[in-house]
Amino acid sequence: MADTQPAPRSATLFVNLPVSDLARSKAFFTALGFPFYGATDDMASVVISERTQVMLLAQPTFASYARAEVADPGKSTEVILVLGLDSPQEVDELADQALAAGATPVGEPLNDGMRYQRGFADPDGHQWSALCLVPPAS
DSSP states (O other), X not given: OOOOOOOOOOOOEEEEEEESOHHHHHHHHHHTTOOEXXXXXXXXXXXXXXXXXXEEXXXXXXXXXXXXXOOOTTTXXXXXXXXXXXXXXXXXXXXXXXXXXXXXXXXXXXXXSSEEEEEEEOTTOOEEEEEEEOOOOO
């Protein structure tokens, strides 16, 4: 039987996050080593990879695009953003940089032989994880 899966669609992903203090959020992501692509008074685009950007939007701007009430990330979790990295050392480096830049740890590090993961919340309370998938032993 032939595989009938469609070919993956080529798309760039823009994740939009509301932030209470755009300057603080820009400083946080700069401390993590991420570059920016453009900024205005109410938004800035963090370049995660060639095809992925996180748009930091001032809360009123974000609310103008949202179809429902904007969630308070300090009280609820709407999304967990996971950054896939190439090694456990990169996971530790990014998580440590985040904590030094004002993030708070989320949960305990996970090392189950298949993945190594550490979580943190950015200064606005959005939950992130740094993750390295460990290839199966041959």
